[in-house]
Amino acid sequence: MxxxxxxxxxxxxxxxxxxxxxxxxxxxxxxxxxxxxxxxxxxxxxxxxxxxxxxxxxxxxxxxxxxxxxxxxxxxxxxxxxxxxxxxxxxxxxxxxxxxxxxxxxxxxxxxxxxxxxxxxxxxxxxxxxxxxxxxxxxxxxxxxxxxxxxxxxxxxxxxxxxxxxxPQPEFELVKPNYAKKQFIGIGRFTDKKAPYYTIMAFKEVVAKHPDAQLLLAGDGVLLNMCQNLVKHYGIEKHVQFLGVITPETYRHILSESLAFVQHSITASNGDMEGTPLAVLEASVAGLPVIATNHAGIPDVIIHGQTGLLCDEHDVAGMAKHMLQVFDNVAYARQLGAAGKIHILNHFSxxxxxxxxxxxxxxxxxxxxx
Incomplete structure (x- = not known):
């Protein structure tokens, strides 16, 4: 053919x-x-x-x-x-x-x-x-x-x-997370529908309780400078790293040592929505819990309380609560991540x-x- x-x-x-x-x-x-x-x-x-x-x-x-x-x-x-x-x-x-x-x-x-x-x-x-x-x-x-x-x-x-x-690309199935660092990873374009500023706002609450917490955000886009300014406003520059566009190999390495993948997707004012974010699937099949929102295709592939933790769009307090859950209980993070890997392999490979x-x-x- x-x-x-x-x-x-x-x-x-x-x-x-x-x-x-x-x-x-x-x-x-x-x-x-x-x-x-x-x-x-x-x-x-x-x-x-x-x-x-x-x-x-x-x-x-x-x-x-x-x-x-x-x-x-x-x-x-x-x-x-x-x-x-x-x-x-x-x-x-x-x-x-x-x-x-x-x-x-x-x-x-x-x-x-x-x-x-x-x-x-x-x-x-x-x-x-x-x-x-x-x-x-x-x-x-x-x-x-x-x-x-x-x-x-x-x-x-x-x-x-x-x-x-x-x-997700098969290479992500080979990732073996060791949960070695107290860090979150988010990857994607800095656009309205991905609302990276909400992720930063939620993470600020984590830093208040965990002074050694780190948030890594990869990607580029129109909201990058605004997010950088927000980090400065909160005084958490030492806790948030903007990585720019990274390779899949670098992403897999970061996944292997992080506690969870984070993304606060929303419906933009012009109607723009996600399909099913590929980065979510990649993180889940790599064995990391996904902390995200009930948006578009995310709840199709992430089961709240079983393979990740989902809050409503714009619910910054809810996302902060979910972030703290995995920071406070690494065993729970491992449990969610392991279940996520199996779920994606069985249904969304x-x-x-x-x-x-x-x-x-x-x-x-x-x-x-x-």
Whole structure:
């Protein structure tokens, strides 16, 4: 099976789930990245020859077609040349923008929603609530139960909708936490929906009782400077480290010596929500308890009181209480972490995620050929 994956950008550090699709799906995978007039095929110099491009340009000018004609025809020619059987589009927004190409190709396609694309109000309006995408797509994938319900509310046909949570990279299964340091780790972009300032506010209460406590926050984003200022305001600069963007290897090392993973996700004012945060799955399968919120897909994969501790969105006092529970009782942290590892391995492993996605794509091709 020849699979074309379309993604808005090439290999961004925060989209390891797309890299997993590239690396683990069976068959020949062709990775197209970029938007508008800048779509490229990874590993190829150009989609078509210079002669073909000149031909498309002549036709566009002669027929007075839109400027997108050359790009669209180049992509279509590339799909045909590589005998693509099925298309997997990462993000609903990208599927909406690719509709002209997807319709002309006549190929079956699957749309994988991830988070903001199913929740941000302005995005939904700009994409006409995905009505045309839902109409012609073969399958729609949601990564959380909350997202599943939201897409149904937008009139996605129930028969096309599939729930399939991400799987953490297998390397995280090998982490053996030793709970050696009195520290928490949080990783992710400093954005409204991850509300890192709430994590800092809760952690301040931990420092009051545990003067040797440490909080490590990895990632980058628009709220980073604000969070740094908040730490200074609280006078806890010696207790909070901002690590910037870190590698998966560094993340696994930090997980191995931390007490818990922390993240206070919320629904942003513009509607932006998580799907199911991959960092949560990675921390849990590594054997660490997860301290987070009842937000989006987090309660789908973390069982409160069994594999982690969850509070309501904006409940800083509740999060501080949960942080103190694992600091005050390391044996309890170990218990939660061990149960979490088993739970993720049994229900949300990378193998299960890829097998489900593979089955979806193969069934779509089979139905298309009938």
């Amino acid at each position: 020849n699979i074309a994956i379309f993604s808005p950008s090439q290999n961004p550090y925060s989209e390891t789930f797309i890299q997993a699709h590239k690396n683990y799906l069976k068959g020949s995978v062709f990775y197209y990245f970029g938007t508008k007039a800048r779509i490229r095929l990874e590993g190829a110099g150009s989609l078509v020859s210079k002669l073909q491009i000149l031909r498309y340009r002549f036709i566009r000018k002669f027929k007075n077609y839109s400027y997108s004609y050359v790009q669209e025809q180049s992509v279509l020619a590339s799909l045909k040349r590589h005998a693509i059987d099925v298309v997997l589009v990462e993000y609903g927004t990208h599927a909406h923008h690719l509709l002209p190409i997807l319709k002309q190709s006549g190929l079956p396609f699957v749309v994988h929603f991830h988070g903001y694309d199913a929740s941000v109000y302005e995005t939904l309006i700009n994409c006409n609530n995905y009505q045309e995408v839902f109409s012609i797509a073969s399958k729609i994938i949601a990564v959380s139960r909350k997202m599943e319900q939201m897409l149904l509310t937008l009139s996605c046909p129930k028969g096309k909708l599939v729930y399939n949570v991400y799987g 990378m193998q299960l995620h890829i097998e489900t996605l593979q089955d979806i794509l193969e069934q779509v091709v089979k139905d298309y050929r009938l």
